[in-house]
Amino acid sequence: MSLLRTENLSKSFGELKVLNSVSISVEQGEVVCIIGPSGAGKSTFLRSLNQIEQITSGKIFIDDELFLHRENNTTVSSAQPAEYKRLLLEMGMVFQSFNLFPHKTALENIMLAPMHVKRLGRGEARSLARDLLGQVGLSDKADEYPARLSGGQQQRVAIARALAMQPKIMLFDEPTSALDPELVGEVLGVMRGLADSGMTMLVVTHEMSFAREAAVRIIFMCDGDIAEESEPDQMFTNPRNPRTRQFLNSIL
Amino acid sequence: MADVKRDPRRRRAAVAVLAALVVACAALAFTKPPMAQVERSISAELIEGAGNSYNLTGHNYLIFNIARGRNIKSAATDTYIGIAGSVLPMNSGAAKPIANVLFWIPPLLGGTRITVALTMVSVFAGVIASVFLALGKISKFPPLSAACRAYIFFFRGTPLLMQLFFIYYALPDIIPSLTINNKFLAAFIAFALNSAAYCAEIIRAAIQSIDKGQSEASRALGLSGAQTMRLVIIPQSVRRLIPPVANEFIMVLKDASLVSIIALTDLTQMTRSISSSAGNALVYVPAMVIYLVITAFFSFVFNKLETRFSVYQ
Numbered sequence: 001m002s003l004l005r006t007e008n009l010s011k012s013f014g015e016l017k018v019l020n021s022v023s024i025s026v027e028q029g030e031v032v033c034i035i036g037p038s039g040a041g042k043s044t045f046l047r048s049l050n051q052i053e054q055i056t057s058g059k060i061f062i063d064d065e066l067f068l069h070r071e072n073n074t075t076v077s078s079a080q081p082a083e084y085k086r087l088l089l090e091m092g093m094v095f096q097s098f099n100l101f102p103h104k105t106a107l108e109n110i111m112l113a114p115m116h117v118k119r120l121g122r123g124e125a126r127s128l129a130r131d132l133l134g135q136v137g138l139s140d141k142a143d144e145y146p147a148r149l150s151g152g153q154q155q156r157v158a159i160a161r162a163l164a165m166q167p168k169i170m171l172f173d174e175p176t177s178a179l180d181p182e183l184v185g186e187v188l189g190v191m192r193g194l195a196d197s198g199m200t201m202l203v204v205t206h207e208m209s210f211a212r213e214a215a216v217r218i219i220f221m222c223d224g225d226i227a228e229e230s231e232p233d234q235m236f237t238n239p240r241n242p243r244t245r246q247f248l249n250s251i252l
Numbered sequence: 253m254a255d256v257k258r259d260p261r262r263r264r265a266a267v268a269v270l271a272a273l274v275v276a277c278a279a280l281a282f283t284k285p286p287m288a289q290v291e292r293s294i295s296a297e298l299i300e301g302a303g304n305s306y307n308l309t310g311h312n313y314l315i316f317n318i319a320r321g322r323n324i325k326s327a328a329t330d331t332y333i334g335i336a337g338s339v340l341p342m343n344s345g346a347a348k349p350i351a352n353v354l355f356w357i358p359p360l361l362g363g364t365r366i367t368v369a370l371t372m373v374s375v376f377a378g379v380i381a382s383v384f385l386a387l388g389k390i391s392k393f394p395p396l397s398a399a400c401r402a403y404i405f406f407f408r409g410t411p412l413l414m415q416l417f418f419i420y421y422a423l424p425d426i427i428p429s430l431t432i433n434n435k436f437l438a439a440f441i442a443f444a445l446n447s448a449a450y451c452a453e454i455i456r457a458a459i460q461s462i463d464k465g466q467s468e469a470s471r472a473l474g475l476s477g478a479q480t481m482r483l484v485i486i487p488q489s490v491r492r493l494i495p496p497v498a499n500e501f502i503m504v505l506k507d508a509s510l511v512s513i514i515a516l517t518d519l520t521q522m523t524r525s526i527s528s529s530a531g532n533a534l535v536y537v538p539a540m541v542i543y544l545v546i547t548a549f550f551s552f553v554f555n556k557l558e559t560r561f562s563v564y565q
């Protein structure tokens with residue numbers, strides 16, 4: 001059963017075609033990494049999934065249910081509003097630039113959505129937030145404001161914040177690209193732990209070692225298209241597409 | 253500001269100076285000489301010279317004038333100050349202008365009350381209204397956004413003086429049921445409507461200066477648009493709002509002198525009337541000092557607010 005599936009997902013910004021009929025499928029418990037050169041449309045793809053960007057055409061299925069179907073920039077059909085919201089919340093998102101709420105402490109950042117979207121009581125939200133902070137190794141930073149946390153710590157709080165909505169799949173958009181090299185490890189460590197606990201993950205990343213170890217499949221995206229999709233060993237030792245080879249040579 | 257906050261010694265010093273001032277003022281007030289002593293202290297010949305028509309005024313304020321003469325027009329004014337239990341003449345030399353200034357302070361403070369009250373209630377109401385105007389202007393519902401745009405355009409594009417005049421004098425002519433008899437209320441309405449337009453632009457700019465990542469993260473967490481505004485965007489805008497709102501406040505404080513057109517006596521108007529009736533332009537000096545003191549006080553308050561809202565920075 002696929003947790004997340006797209007069919008011919010396309011996205012244009014005006015005249016600029018950024019995604020060109022992208023079809024993927026992610027099964028329950030899979031970690032899938034997306035790699036590719038800058039401007040390939042990787043971010044746009046993730047943002048199109050959780051509706052930060054509105055897709056031009058294509059279908060999105062979540063939990064094998066039709067979530068959204070659009071053609072020519074108009075919605076053909078979508079899940080009923082309550083169901084739509086539920087399915088939307090099955091995707092958690094972690095951004096390259098963290099996007100923590102600067103006026104809230106680490107704990108309050110995590111509590112906000114459970115309290116106001118899921119209507120959890122303050123006490124319940126707090127204990128949930130404390131558990132999650134423990135899970136990302138930041139129990140001692142509960143009352144710090146984001147400005148007083150390192151980038152790596154901020155990103156770990158952001159992961160905990162996304163997890164607080166109990167998503168079934170986590171979308172990561174280059175979660176370590178904004179970090180100093182020495183801080184990358186702690187974030188990848190949390191992500192590995194998450195993968196080991198069985199979380200379904202779709203990860204855009206430039207960290208090839210992470211992709212190689214953690215991913216079951218790697219998607220190479222180029223010019224808004226999936227140029228190649230294969231298992232890590234295959235991808236790194238014997239890429240089929242010459243453009244994959246060229247890209248990997250340029251970064252490894 | 254932040255220095256005082258961080259340095260407890262300077263902070264204690266500031267508190268001590270303030271406390272000393274308060275105690276000194278209280279001491280002066282409580283040592284006001286009784287009326288009998290005042291009459292005793294003023295020389296008999298002075299009172300005789302005044303004939304039967306001498307007139308003690310201002311006793312309530314420590315300072316009092318004695319007007320002498322057969323009729324008010326020809327009255328000469330002598331000024332005394334009652335301080336620390338004794339009565340001192342202030343009729344000559346450097347004492348005279350000081351006495352004048354002290355004597356003018358109570359009526360000037362009366363005008364100040366109007367100025368400050370009008371500014372505070374108008375800007376407060378204006379800021380509240382402007383939040384809705386700003387949200388309306390950036391809303392994606394065209395009729396609402398057009399209406400807010402038009403409102404802001406109108407109130408920023410016409411003189412405040414004319415708006416005030418219009419509300420108090422012209423509107424009742426056009427629609428009699430909209431007659432406002434209370435001058436302060438009329439001034440408040442005009443100033444609040446005007447201030448709302450200016451503050452709306454301030455708030456819109458502050459809201460739109462918040463990083464787009466904030467609303468994207470909110471959205472990804474399932475917050476509605478209204479929740480995102482209320483819980484994420486507006487709280488972060490507040491700190492950025494404070495300096496321009498403080499600026500607007502000080503502009504309104506000074507624009508409040510426009511109320512003389514509807515015969516409301518604010519600080520400026522009071523100063524003008526004292527100056528012309530006393531024939532003494534010196535009154536402008538204490539009046540301007542009062543303006544500066546108020547401006548400094550509110551700048552201090554707004555700075556303090558800004559610091560308070562910056563805790564997370």
Ligand SMILES: Nc1ncnc2c1ncn2[C@@H]1O[C@H](COP(=O)(O)OP(=O)(O)OP(=O)(O)O)[C@@H](O)[C@H]1O
Pocket residue numbers: 013016018036037038039040041042043044045
């Ligand atoms: N809001 C937007 N409006 C117009 N064009 C956009 C917008 N967002 C992205 N694009 C364009 O879409 C293309 C793909 O951008 P995207 O950010 O998805 O690339 P990416 O693969 O994530 O690259 P990177 O590795 O640099 O993050 C780029 O050419 C970009 O300029």
Ligand SMILES: [Mg+2]
Pocket residue numbers: 042043044173174
């Ligand atoms: Mg990107």
